[in-house]
Amino acid sequence: MADYDPYPKLLNAAFRFVSYRPRSQKEIRDFLEKKLKKYKLYAPTVIGKIMDRLKELGYVDDTKFAAWWVEQRSLHRPKGKRLLVEELRRKGIFTQTIILDERLLAAAAAKKKLPRWKLLSPLEKKKKMYDFLGRRGFSFEVIRTVVDEVLGKIYTGEEVE
Structure with missing residues (x-):
């Protein structure tokens, strides 16, 4: 279980979350933290990578x-x-x-x-x-x-x- 990488699963969850309507950075970050807590994982760097990927694809824009x-x-x-x-x-x-x-x-x-x-x-x-x-x-x-x-x-x- 030590080799488990939550990135792909969390990235898919984030894509589903932003697919319904636009979201703020805080909403997405809170959602991902809640998911990590649910799976009893601690991976703040994964959240940062996911946020960067979503910004890169244009899914996160607070303005x-x-x-x-x-x-x-x-x-x-x-x-x-x-x-x-x-x-x-x-x-x-x-x-x-x-x-x-x-x-x-x-x-x-x-x-x-x-x-x-x-x-x-x-x-x-x-x-x-x-x-x-x-x-x-x-x-x-x-x-x-x-x-x-x-x-x-x-x-x-x-x-x-």
Whole structure:
């Protein structure tokens, strides 16, 4: 058992892990460490070799990962910059600057929820929208602008896009 080389098995596991979606370096490293622990092995140099190989093949790029993450969040579960930065920090992305229009993200999130609140009074709608956007991590200034814009269009009879 002393001659066992975990490299091929871990490399295949890493390929499977990155095949589902882009991953950050930290996610891949944590995954490989977990695999080594599972097999009761200690081989930090193997993890380094695997990370180098994945970088060489273009599977590891934290900048691309951060851009992909922000895009996915803006499409499927819009969140404010504060929460996006926190999510990326947990995934090992620290120096990445996120450039996005929070107002557009907040408007998209609010418009998505509007049909649920159609029977509420204007004041209740406004409160729900403030609470919802606040929980999603948007700043107060952005929330106020978006709520006024979205609710203003509803009350003037304009089509909410």
